[in-house]
Amino acid sequence: MYAMVQDSTLHLISNRLRAAEMAARNTAGVRLARRREALQSRLASAHEAALVKSQAKVNAQRLRPDNSYSTPDYVLRGYYVDRPFTCRDCGKPQVWTGTQQKWWYETAGGGVWTMATRCRVCRRRERERRDEARRVHREGVAGNKKRSIKTDP
Numbered sequence: 001m002y003a004m005v006q007d008s009t010l011h012l013i014s015n016r017l018r019a020a021e022m023a024a025r026n027t028a029g030v031r032l033a034r035r036r037e038a039l040q041s042r043l044a045s046a047h048e049a050a051l052v053k054s055q056a057k058v059n060a061q062r063l064r065p066d067n068s069y070s071t072p073d074y075v076l077r078g079y080y081v082d083r084p085f086t087c088r089d090c091g092k093p094q095v096w097t098g099t100q101q102k103w104w105y106e107t108a109g110g111g112v113w114t115m116a117t118r119c120r121v122c123r124r125r126e127r128e129r130r131d132e133a134r135r136v137h138r139e140g141v142a143g144n145k146k147r148s149i150k151t152d153p
């Protein structure tokens with residue numbers, strides 16, 4: 001009888017101990033999983049930042065010369081970051097990406113203080129409008145020359 005009581009007491013204690021161990025393990029597990037998740041997301045954003053830095057690194061040698069006394073923020077920073085802006089014509093929110101900026105400043109020779117003002121669609125429309133105005137102007141000039149040749153004695 002005594003042995004049975006002792007047995008069941010031991011059983012009870014060992015059950016409680018197992019439950020406590022499992023709870024501890026679960027708590028530790030949850031904490032570990034959370035920590036792993038946090039580290040993974042930090043790693044992902046560090047990776048992303050490194051990628052942005054390597055893809056949109058500023059090469060100051062390629063920038064158009066500028067004799068202003070101040071320095072653009074991207075030159076100080078050393079790399080381009082995406083810049084949100086609103087299209088001047090259609091008003092749509094846009095993002096001027098770091099790689100687009102690199103191309104603009106270092107390949108297209110855009111002024112170091114200039115910045116995107118129009119979305120792709122409006123930019124194309126504006127270019128066509130300008131080209132057409134130029135064509136009309138050229139034809140006007142050519143027409144005037146012809147006329148002036150005719151009227152010459």
Ligand SMILES: [Zn+2]
Nearest residue numbers: 087090119122
């Ligand atoms: Zn637009």
